[in-house]
Amino acid sequence: MAVKSGGCSGFNYDMYFDSEIADDDVVNAYGDVKVVVDPASAELLTGASLDYSDSLQGAGFHITNPNATRTCGCGNSFS
Numbered sequence: 001m002a003v004k005s006g007g008c009s010g011f012n013y014d015m016y017f018d019s020e021i022a023d024d025d026v027v028n029a030y031g032d033v034k035v036v037v038d039p040a041s042a043e044l045l046t047g048a049s050l051d052y053s054d055s056l057q058g059a060g061f062h063i064t065n066p067n068a069t070r071t072c073g074c075g076n077s078f079s
Helices: 039-045
Strands: 002-005 011-014 026-030 033-037 049-055 058-064
Touching (some): 033 039
């Protein structure tokens, strides 16, 4: 998981599979699933929660980030 510059609010959340873990990455394991975050993104994600929902409106991940002061309608961009 990472935070990249861009989007309509300044930053975008980015999630992807990666086979390499750097020595300074933050790693949290939830059962068999590891969530890996680079140090710069970890600062912007402190206190955030990552949830998965499979509902009638669609399936996907939802990030609740208490550090976000502004978000956009897509739910993937924040500042």
